[in-house]
Amino acid sequence: MAVFSGGLLLAQKLPEKTMPLGKLALETVKPVRFPKVDNQKLLAEEVEKRKKGLNPSFAITRNTSLKPATHGEWTTSKDGPNEIWRLRIQSAGALSLNLGISDFYLPPNARLWIYNLSMDQIEGPFTYSDNELHGQMWTPAILGDELVLEVSLPTVEKKWLKMTVEKVNHDFQGIFSMLSGSCHLDVACGSREGWKLVDNYREVMRSVGMYTINGRNFCSGALVNNGRNDCKPYFLSAFHCDVTTSNAPSVVVYWNYQHSVCRPLLSQANGANGDGSKALFNTGAFFRAGFSPTDFILLELDDPVPDAANPYYAGWNATSVLPEDTLVCVHHPNTQEKRISISYRKTYRGQWGQLANEVSFGNHLIIPRWDVGTTEDGSSGGPLINKNQQIVGQLHGGSASCSNNSFDAFGWFHSSWIGGGSPMNRLSEWLDPENRGITSILGRNGVLCKKGLAASVTKVNICTPNSASAQIFTGSAFSAPITFDLVGSTSAISYSFNPVTVLPGNATTLFISSKQMVGATESKIKIRGISGEDTVFTELLLVLNKTPDKVVVKNPGSDQGVEPTLSWFSMAGIFDYQVDIAGDSLFSQFISRWVTLDSQLVIKGLDFDKTYYYRIRARNECGQSPDYTFGRFFTPLDLGLQIVDLNNVLCLPSDLKAGLKIGSGFIRPVKITYAISPPVPTWKFIDGDAVANVINLKASAVLDSLKSGSYNVKIVVSDVKNSKETNFNFQLKGLPPKPSLLIPDDNEVLLVERPQLSWTNTSLTDNYSLKVSKNIDFNEPVFAGERNLNFYKFSQDLEGGTYYWWVKSKNDCGESASDIRKFKLNLNDLGSIFKWQIAVEPNPVDDRVNIHISEKLQDVTISVYSIEGRLLFSQLYLEEQNHFSVDTAHFPSGMYIVRVLYKQGSFSKRIVKQDY
Numbered sequence: 001m002a003v004f005s006g007g008l009l010l011a012q013k014l015p016e017k018t019m020p021l022g023k024l025a026l027e028t029v030k031p032v033r034f035p036k037v038d039n040q041k042l043l044a045e046e047v048e049k050r051k052k053g054l055n056p057s058f059a060i061t062r063n064t065s066l067k068p069a070t071h072g073e074w075t076t077s078k079d080g081p082n083e084i085w086r087l088r089i090q091s092a093g094a095l096s097l098n099l100g101i102s103d104f105y106l107p108p109n110a111r112l113w114i115y116n117l118s119m120d121q122i123e124g125p126f127t128y129s130d131n132e133l134h135g136q137m138w139t140p141a142i143l144g145d146e147l148v149l150e151v152s153l154p155t156v157e158k159k160w161l162k163m164t165v166e167k168v169n170h171d172f173q174g175i176f177s178m179l180s181g182s183c184h185l186d187v188a189c190g191s192r193e194g195w196k197l198v199d200n201y202r203e204v205m206r207s208v209g210m211y212t213i214n215g216r217n218f219c220s221g222a223l224v225n226n227g228r229n230d231c232k233p234y235f236l237s238a239f240h241c242d243v244t245t246s247n248a249p250s251v252v253v254y255w256n257y258q259h260s261v262c263r264p265l266l267s268q269a270n271g272a273n274g275d276g277s278k279a280l281f282n283t284g285a286f287f288r289a290g291f292s293p294t295d296f297i298l299l300e301l302d303d304p305v306p307d308a309a310n311p312y313y314a315g316w317n318a319t320s321v322l323p324e325d326t327l328v329c330v331h332h333p334n335t336q337e338k339r340i341s342i343s344y345r346k347t348y349r350g351q352w353g354q355l356a357n358e359v360s361f362g363n364h365l366i367i368p369r370w371d372v373g374t375t376e377d378g379s380s381g382g383p384l385i386n387k388n389q390q391i392v393g394q395l396h397g398g399s400a401s402c403s404n405n406s407f408d409a410f411g412w413f414h415s416s417w418i419g420g421g422s423p424m425n426r427l428s429e430w431l432d433p434e435n436r437g438i439t440s441i442l443g444r445n446g447v448l449c450k451k452g453l454a455a456s457v458t459k460v461n462i463c464t465p466n467s468a469s470a471q472i473f474t475g476s477a478f479s480a481p482i483t484f485d486l487v488g489s490t491s492a493i494s495y496s497f498n499p500v501t502v503l504p505g506n507a508t509t510l511f512i513s514s515k516q517m518v519g520a521t522e523s524k525i526k527i528r529g530i531s532g533e534d535t536v537f538t539e540l541l542l543v544l545n546k547t548p549d550k551v552v553v554k555n556p557g558s559d560q561g562v563e564p565t566l567s568w569f570s571m572a573g574i575f576d577y578q579v580d581i582a583g584d585s586l587f588s589q590f591i592s593r594w595v596t597l598d599s600q601l602v603i604k605g606l607d608f609d610k611t612y613y614y615r616i617r618a619r620n621e622c623g624q625s626p627d628y629t630f631g632r633f634f635t636p637l638d639l640g641l642q643i644v645d646l647n648n649v650l651c652l653p654s655d656l657k658a659g660l661k662i663g664s665g666f667i668r669p670v671k672i673t674y675a676i677s678p679p680v681p682t683w684k685f686i687d688g689d690a691v692a693n694v695i696n697l698k699a700s701a702v703l704d705s706l707k708s709g710s711y712n713v714k715i716v717v718s719d720v721k722n723s724k725e726t727n728f729n730f731q732l733k734g735l736p737p738k739p740s741l742l743i744p745d746d747n748e749v750l751l752v753e754r755p756q757l758s759w760t761n762t763s764l765t766d767n768y769s770l771k772v773s774k775n776i777d778f779n780e781p782v783f784a785g786e787r788n789l790n791f792y793k794f795s796q797d798l799e800g801g802t803y804y805w806w807v808k809s810k811n812d813c814g815e816s817a818s819d820i821r822k823f824k825l826n827l828n829d830l831g832s833i834f835k836w837q838i839a840v841e842p843n844p845v846d847d848r849v850n851i852h853i854s855e856k857l858q859d860v861t862i863s864v865y866s867i868e869g870r871l872l873f874s875q876l877y878l879e880e881q882n883h884f885s886v887d888t889a890h891f892p893s894g895m896y897i898v899r900v901l902y903k904q905g906s907f908s909k910r911i912v913k914q915d916y
Contacts, residue, residue, distance in 0.1 A: 020113040020122065020150045021084060029073045031088035031146065034062045034168060039093055042172040055242055056377040058173040058335065059098070059216045062091060066165040068151070076155075083158055087149040089165070094145035095174040098215045100167030100250060104137040106130065107160040110153035116144040132284055132302045136249035137163070138215060140281050141175050169215030175335050176278070181402030182271030184339040185373045187330065189262035191621075194576065194597055198340055201328055202458050204389040204443055205340070206312035208382065209235075210332035211253040213243055220331040220382035221253070222391060223305065224298075225313035225441055227432045231449035233301035234313075234430060235285065237381030238394050238411065239292050248287040248299055255280040255309035258338040265372075276337040280309045288430050291419040294363045295352065295396040295411035297381075298430055311446035314383060316391040316431070318417035318439045323347060323386040327367065329395060329408070331375060331382025341373030349412070352396055356407035363415035365393045369405040376401060384410040389443055448505075451477045453529050453538040460512060461543045462493075463622035467513040470540060472497075472527055478504035480532035487526040487537070491515075492544055504531070512542070520545045520573030520620070545573045548618035551629040555600075562608055562635050566616075567600035573620050577601075580615045585632070587613065608638035608665060637665025641717055641726040644694065648730040651813030652708070656730060660687070660695045660715060667719040677712045708734040708764065736765040736809035738816035739790070743865070744823045749905045753797035755825070756897075758870070759818065761790045762809040769808040769815070776804050776820065800825050826905065840898055844912040847889040851900060856882040861901040867894065867910075888913055 042060060050056055066072070072087030091097060099114070106112060111125035121143050130137065153161060187205045189195040207223040221237030235253065237243065243251060259274035282301045290297040305311040317323070329341045350366035351359040358366070365384060375382065375395060384393035393410030400408045417439070419426030432438045445454035456471040474482050482504065484497040495512045502508050510527065521544045529536045548571055555567040566579065576595050581603060583589035591612070594601055606612060613632045617625035640663040650656060662670060672687055672695070687695050714727045739759040744750055757770070768787045774780040782798065804822045808815045837854040851862060858880040864873040873886055886898070891913050900907040 020115060020124070020148075020152075021086070025075070026086070026088070026117075026148065029086050029088050029148075031090045032064070032066060032071060034064075034089075034091040034170070036092040037170060037172070039095075039172040046173065050377060055217050055219075055240065055380075056334070057216045058175050058178065058212075058218060059096075059169040059171045061100075061214070061216060062168040062170055064165060064168055068161055068163065072149070077152065081155045082152060083155050085149075085151045085161075087165070088146065089149070089168055090146040091168060091170040092145055094170040094172070096141040096143050096171035096176060097145065097147050098141045098169045098171075098212070098252070099137075099139045099147075099149075099165055100169070100215055101137040101139070101163050102135065102166050103162050103164045104131065104135055105160065105162040106151075107153055107157035109157055110151055110161060113148075113150045114139050114142060115148055115150070116142050117146050117148070118144065130283075130303070132249065134249045134284070134286070134302070136284065138250045138252055138283050140252055140254070140278065140283065141171065141212070143176055167215055175212075175218075177273050178334050178336060179271055179273070180333040180336040180339075180378075181374065181376060182266050182268070183374055183402035184270065184333055184336075185265060185341070186259045186262050186270070186274075187338045187340050188259055189340075191575070193262040195262070196575070197326065197342065199459065200387070201330070201340065201385060201389060203312050203445070204314050204383075204385055205330050205338065206256070206310060207314040207443070208330040208332075208338060209253040209255050210257055210335055210338075210378070211235075211237070211251050213241060214247055214250045215252075217242065218332075218335050218378050219380045220378065220395070221299075222330070222383040222394075223311055223313045224391060224431065225315055225444045226430065227434055227436060227438045227441065229444050229449075231304075231311070231313055231444060231446050233282070233303075233305050233311075234288070235299040235301055236383065236391065236394055237297050237299070238396060239290050239295045239297050240396065241297070241381055243285075243287060243290075243297050243299060245287040248285045249302070251283075251285040251299060251301075253282045253285075253301065254278045255282075255305065255311070256338075257332065274337040280306055282306070289419070289424055289426060291416055291425040293352075294416040294419060296394055296413075296416040296419070296427065298427060300430075305446060307446075307450070309446075313444045313446060314385070314391050315389060315441050315443035316413055317386060317388070318414050318427070320414050322349070323365070323392050325387050327387075327392075328385050329367075329375060329379070329382050329410075330385065331379035331395065333376045334378045336378070339373060341370045341375060343367045343369070344371050345369060350409055352409060352411075356398075356409075363412050364396060365410045365412050367398075367400075367408045367410070369407060370400055374400045374402050375408055390440065445473065447538075448473055448475045449477070450475050451531070451534050452536050453482075453527060455510075455527070455538055455540055457540070459541040459543060461545065461621050462512060462514040464514040464544060464546045467511060469509050469511045471507050471509055472529075472538070473507045474502060474504055474529065475536075476505040478531040478534065480504075480534075482529045482531040484508055484510075484530075485528050487528050489525060490523055490542070492521065493542070514544050522573075543573070543621075545620055545622050547623040548574060548620055548625045550625050550627050551577065551616045551618055553616070553629055553631055556631050556633050560633075562606050562638075563602055563604050564606075564633055564635070565600055565602050566614060566633070568616060568629070570599040571618055574618050575620050577616060577618050578624070579603075581606075582613045582615075583610070585613050585630075587615065606635050608635055608663070610635050637722075638663035639665045639722055639724050641715065641724055643715075643726065643728045646728060646730070648728065649812070650730060650732055652732055652734050657696070658728070660717075660726075662695065662717055666717065666722060669719075671718045673716045675714045677714070680711075708732050733764060733811065733813050735814045735816050736811050737762045739768065739807045739809050739818045741805070741807065741818050741821045742871070744821075744906075746821045747823070748901075749824045749826050750908075752908055753825075754794040755798070755823070756791060756793040757805060758791035759807045762816075764811055764813075765809040766811045769810060770805070771807075772803055772805040774801065774803060776822075778804065778806075798825055838900065838907050840909040840911065843909075844914045845888050846914065847887070849886050849888050849898060849911060851884040851886075851898065853882045853884075853900070856880045857902055859902070860884070861899075862886060863899045863901065864888070864891075865897045865899065867896065872896070 068085050075084050108128045113124035115122040190199045212218050219241035224234050224236045257276045263270040284302040285299040288298045327343050347365050348358045349362035350364045351362040382395045383391040392413050396409045398408035399406035416427050423429040452475040454473045460468050462468045481501050483501045497508050524539050525542050527538050552569045579594040581591045615628040615630050617628050642661040644659040646658040710731050716725045739762050742758045772783040802824050806820045807818045839852045860877045862884050898909045
């Protein structure tokens with residue numbers, strides 16, 4: 001870091017509330033534009049890379065060298081002797097942009113902003129404090145395909161400003177909108193949504209961040225505590241994320257990027273974009289240690305984590321004891337909002353490359369499968385956390401996904417502790433800096449390294465009239481003892497602190513007692529700490545509850561069919577409701593138990609014409625309703641109708657047959673009527689015994705007299721009391737129409753060794769059969785095969801001569817053959833036959849393509865085909881001429897074939913259309 005002379009320190013300061021100029025006079029700043037790239041092509045290439053196991057990326061790098069001295073625009077500010085430099089950068093089609101800046105130095109009074117043209121994302125100001133020893137600055141992602149760099153500084157400091165934009169990273173995937181699987185669980189989920197376990201990890205979740213490397217790649221990682229408890233920003237992740245000593249300054253970590261509410265598992269919303277914010281971030285880091293065999297890296301962020309991120313430095317366990325019970329992984333799948341995956345299964349030692357096999361001396365921990373959630377690209381480096389909120393590993397990889405129940409492998413923290421035995425490849429050197437032999441440590445709230453308070457829990461639950469307690473920790477930076485009280489306390493509780501006053505870095509215990517109450521309540525209580533002139537606060541969520549009252553039923557479920565809905569009045573503070581179903585009032589004929597969070601339940605699996613009994617009770621943190629709510633309901637007669645044994649796709653001629661299953665609730669005999677739509681006058685069904693439960697139906701009309709298409713049959717069954725109807729659809733299919741051969745024309749002379757054949761698409765066709773032969777008897781075939789598309793291009797050269805070909809359209813009902821055509825293959829082009837020269841230009845083409853022939857001709861046909869063989873343009877030129885021009889402005893970008901036809905000879909040329 002440079003030391004400046006007194007003259008510099010006396011420089012004019014910028015106004016404290018200075019903001020970027022934004023759009024003001026921005027049109028005078030000429031943007032630096034990069035050539036357009038094909039995002040879809042890049043995305044397809046990225047998919048193939050991931051199939052090969054390569055690290056995921058969302059952007060490509062455009063290398064450049066942009067400096068204040070050579071690019072952008074300088075203007076003089078109206079606010080005193082200050083100057084402003086602005087640089088516009090555009091990469092057309094980018095979903096976001098981020099920059100890699102080298103040789104970076106901001107003078108003491110300079111400010112740097114980065115923003116997009118709409119000004120809905122403004123990052124900065126970055127200041128003198130953001131200068132680092134490595135001399136680099138990597139920006140967060142800026143939404144859109146154009147951004148502005150703006151520097152404001154006193155004129156006297158202009159000569160000290162240094163920066164070179166070397167990397168412009170073009171986002172082709174959309175880091176702000178990338179999707180993940182719908183089986184992931186939001187960290188916002190908790191006891192309110194039935195995920196009480198997740199609340200136990202509320203603090204350690206705050207340690208996890210999503211980060212980018214080189215402005216292109218992405219992974220997950222976590223802040224970790226160290227033996228000094230000093231909140232040094234150590235960040236643990238995976239070695240295979242490819243962070244090295246040289247590129248560590250490019251790391252940008254995003255904090256608290258998570259959805260605001262709990263989305264239901266497997267819901268469409270859960271797999272869609274969330275509402276998380278990337279506004280809190282750190283940029284830049286130093287590489288401290290890494291070890292490939294256990295797949296760990298340890299970084300030290302080059303700036304403190306922002307206070308607004310409310311950071312938590314996770315504890316860890318480096319002992320050789322395998323973790324038991326529940327394990328969770330907190331991670332960012334595919335750069336999406338933070339999620340938590342849960343495994344209740346026993347873990348064991350494994351080795352990378354040995355899949356999920358147990359390896360007795362392995363240096364990885366294997367999660368055989370996830371019970372809740374999973375991992376995917378971008379989850380790499382996410383911490384594996386035991387039930388004490390301690391990290392025991394970081395994600396290396398595996399086969400787990402939303403579509404399977406496969407394994408994941410985590411580099412074991414215990415094995416990484418010693419690693420390769422040197423400071424550069426072990427954790428112990430950094431996380432036990434005083435070499436005290438620490439092998440296990442709890443996490444630390446970042447606020448405790450400052451003047452702040454932190455509670456041992458985020459929520460206090462009290463079942464009245466009981467009491468509860470919570471520890472309140474104090475930061476180590478206070479200069480005087482801290483005294484506690486509550487601000488705005490509710491009358492429903494009494495409280496005390498013991499002790500009331502503590503020294504900095506120590507803790508007190510808050511005791512809370514509740515009074516009698518009517519119903520559940522939630523409120524925030526504010527804990528105040530006063531230390532000399534400093535006053536700080538922390539908050540707790542206080543939930544006062546009692547055992548649930550008796551459930552009151554709204555709808556008992558009768559008269560609703562065989563799957564009735566039982567509903568009751570919702571109650572506050574309830575975990576779930578338990579509903580039992582039985583065939584008798586004593587519940588000795590127990591049928592089923594249902595547990596639901598909702599205040600209604602659709603009961604399935606019941607029989608018709610029966611009496612059933614139910615009992616309901618509610619459950620919350622304080623217990624369950626002291627008494628069941630009992631009731632009964634009745635299911636109706638079985639008046640159901642069901643069509644069985646129906647083949648609803650028929651080829652002409654054919655018979656329509658089906659079975660009609662009639663519910664036992666009808667009084668026999670029954671009357672059955674039929675109607676077909678569209679109407680058919682000759683239609684009639686022959687049915688069997690009207691007393692039977694299943695009646696065989698057969699159409700007596702001649703189906704061959706009907707047109708191909710879809711038909712609907714309505715059936716009405718009635719007895720002396722009841723009448724019900726049902727219907728079914730069937731489709732009649734005939735033979736497909738015969739295809740018409742398109743290219744080449746009959747008797748046409750072709751000049752290419754690998755011609756393309758095409759024919760019309762026909763309706764009712766499943767596929768086509770193509771045959772090409774050297775004789776009209778087709779007993780010397782050169783090709784015979786099935787095609788799904790209506791064209792075929794030979795993949796091998798043909799010999800010169802005459803060829804015959806036909807195409808059959810086929811479906812389940814049969815096939816229809818085209819006429820037979822022939823073409824002649826002359827491997828000499830028109831120029832060779834007639835001694836002419838032919839040219840097609842330009843190629844690639846833009847708005848027009850020109851064809852030039854060295855001799856004037858008449859009766860020439862110029863045609864343009866798509867690469868699939870579809871005719872797009874054709875014109876016969878009757879007058880004698882030798883220059884032809886075709887308008888291609890309306891053609892989309894792609895590949896086309898231009899064909900010149902004269903007498904029985906032709907010339908074909910492939911062209912490329914590009915839009916500039």
